[in-house]
Amino acid sequence: MSATLRAGLIGLGAMGRNHARVLNSLDGVDLVAIMDPAPNAAGPQGVPVVPDLDQLLAKRLDYAVVACPTALHEEVGLRLAAAGVHALIEKPLAPSVQAAAKLADAFEQAGLVGAVGHIERYNPSLQSLRSRLEAGELGDMYQVVTRRQGPFPGRIADVGVVMDLATHDIDLTAWVTGRDYVNVAARTVSRSGRPHEDMVSAVAALTDGLVANHLVNWLSPFKERSTVITGERGSFIADTLTADLTFYANAAMSTEWEALRAFRGVAEGDMIRYAIPKREPLLVEHERFRDAVEGKESDIVTMRQGMRTVEVAEAVLRSAKDGSAVEVNGHR
Template sequence: MSAKNLRAGLIGLGAMGRNHARVLAGLDGVDLVGVADPMGDQHGVAQGAPVVPTVEELIALGLDYAVVVCPTALHEEVGLKLAEAGVCALIEKPLAHTAEAARNLVEAFDARGLVAGVGHIERYNPALQSLRTRLEHGDLGEVYQVVTRRQGPFPHRIADVGVVKDLATHDIDLTGWVTGRTYESIAAHTVSKSGRPHEDMVAAVGMLTGGVMANHLVNWLSPLKERSTVVTGDKGCFVADTLTADLTFYANGAINTEWEALRAFRGVSEGDMIRYAIPKREPLLVEHERFRDAVEGKESDIVTLSQGLRTVEVAEATLRSASTGETIRLSQAAEAVR
């Protein structure tokens, strides 16, 4: 170990925690000095670091920061202990199981001036990072709509939240991030087909600032795994596949056609298609690098707790809409949990 390296701890060795352990163990400038999991290291992934049963024992090892990868329902309790001990934290998404719990975490870390972030990993997907840069440069002109599809088989590791707070929070966060907009309202329908207490499918329509429409279709009932984000604007549309990290641009055509049946259509026409060659680094590694840099006091693009709170608020508004059949305005939703 290096005396100059940051001392990091990991909380939780479930499926995602094991990925974090792998990345932390090889992260430049960081030493993984301990892991907390009451079940121990069942898969032998602690990379030689001591494994303790409680958060308190992990904190006692002396930490600069901790990565929280325990069940969502425990995020508030664990996060508050870290904040009280003066330990910075990277907390897996969603930030917390309720907006009230998320707000408590924001206040606790802010009050102590501690660096804290949320693990919304899609922000570090190469396709979405490239897409965001191109939107900022005006490659699409005015943005009209964002459509996301996220589906796949049921993840048995998830037991404490439904598909809205587990999967749809990815799409809520990335939609606001790539467009630079915030949600003004949301309307949604959910169903539960797997016999579990939580919803496992959602269809939602949101309105963002500036009149941008968002559509989200999310489920974990499909054998087909799909992660698609389509952004349409007045110059064409971008299609980002975050499974393969591919980004494709479909331009509006500028060539007149002599085909009478097509000429009668007064909308856009098909133009060039460009598939971009972009560097493809592992998103989880990039996420850890950015958070390490933030803890070291460097300028770094991390997902703040306030941004994570906003995503939980939109997720709760989505569930409230599905329950009441009403369109929920986000200002109302935020006030309802204060």
Template sequence: MTGAPRPPGPGPTAPRPPGPGSTALRPPLRVGLTGLGSMGRHHARVLAALDGVELVGAVDPLGDREGRAQGAPVLRTLGELIALGIDYAVVACPTALHVDVGLELARAGVCALIEKPLADTVEGARRLVTAFESRSLVAGVGHIERCNPALRSLRLRLESGELGEVYQVVTRRQGPFPHRIADVGVVKDLATHDIDLTGWVTGREYAAIAARTVSKSGRPHEDMVSAVGRLGDGTVVNHLVNWLSPLKERFTSVTGENGCFVADTLTADLTFYSNAAQRTEWEALQAFRGVSEGDMIRYAIPKREPLLVEHELFRDAVLGAPADICTLRQGLRTVEVAAAVLESAASGTTVELAAPAVAR
């Protein structure tokens, strides 16, 4: 999606050169925030210190008793925020409100960064895509794992062919139940991270998915899912996601012909386990470990806060610079796959997915 923001003041302004370190003189982009909850407060913190933007207001019907808005005025309605003359908004309200809030922003000509998932239904996600694309507005989805240092390094290494042919992607994302989540289950909340990052790091789309879910916490939504899928090139994917474990884990492994990458997105560590260059002659180890064990490398990579990187990329996209943001169409695809996961779990069948209208 392309398009330029409305000028922040009377008369047009020339966009500054992209990049987080730019200090070119120009009026800052005027940014608004909807929602001051567990994610909204972090968005406010980053926006308040982000070069080239000004947090001009936040919306939360509950107010801001804890001072999360970083000194910005806290308003009661989205209309009041739009009336301040904002260039873009960050949507961090509950998922069930994303469609209504996003459509109102699009009608007002305001660009938007919408927290993941894009919407709680496929139809709602499609409405958002149409609303922003039809007005040529920059819009993205806050799939923050795309900005995790370990996964960004992993993606670059896969693109350069370091792993050779990719065979399998495995993710585990588990931990205690977050009481802030009330409107969706673990599939639409946590599992959308794994669905998006799998397609993003491999550059492939889901072709089929089979899943099973359980609900053990007494809530109306599922709190555990186990899924097996297939990407368009035949790569096998496995996802285990739950809110039922006291162990917090964020694990992604990609196995291919040259070895295996393992990313821990809690610590932003990336490790490579290579296939052996030398044959193991110890017969007992051959039987137990095989003959393909090779070197292990833990990469030293820069570790910047993912949320800050996400905001820098979206700011630059609004300014018209090339930026690797998660587009609304990509966010829509993630919602489609999540819906297929739930359909498979309900029907006990494997769900085949049609190719998206626009490739990743």
């Protein structure tokens, strides 16, 4: 492998253009070409755009970033694996668990680095939150509540809000807490006239008794990206729009009423907003993947992890369709 990695990009949609911007300035990487079938597609100055995958593969790529529609991830990813090209595939990894498993198998069998673009893992607020949870600053964890709301993004056409947005919350919840999903119960609605759901409310049980609630929609005229984890010593609130992390500590609530002493209540204590370094999550994601391709120890989202997120998302959709709680088979 050359000292400078030769990278390619597949897809110049809204997310693809962001990938192109980062790839074009990433240390140790040369963005040699972009594939997009649109006749007027244009990338960064000096980077050629080719209309098909054969022409992109002819550029002798070391790795590729896949930012095309989710429905094409399996086909494109398998072609890359067969060609010996490492790949970072945008989330969700695939539209089904079966397709995600094929991709994970193909990259593992070829000895290639395969990763999934779950960008929230690299948000500074969540990075700090995970470190603090691992250090035991919250004590026992009781509940995770995520809220991800905003207007409909015109870039999305092939999946609903569960696969597009809720997969962020599913992945970050499992990653931040270190717990696996056991079962989910969900309800979805479609109010925008599109064939896919545009709102979901889900309740999930994770291992060790942790409870999670996810509210996700494309129907709110404001943007909200909030993760609240409540536990023994208080609550952490991560705002991934501003990359802020705040801690609300419990204060002891004493009572002289003997009949109520058995109930351990809490009261408002100190509030701390942490000062944390704030680097662009997409840049950090690309740096971690580049390092992995170079054979260095690196914190990437593996395709097996991406597959488990798709498995939970499928369970959410199945629960909403059947009106019952659904077991998640992949929990350990």
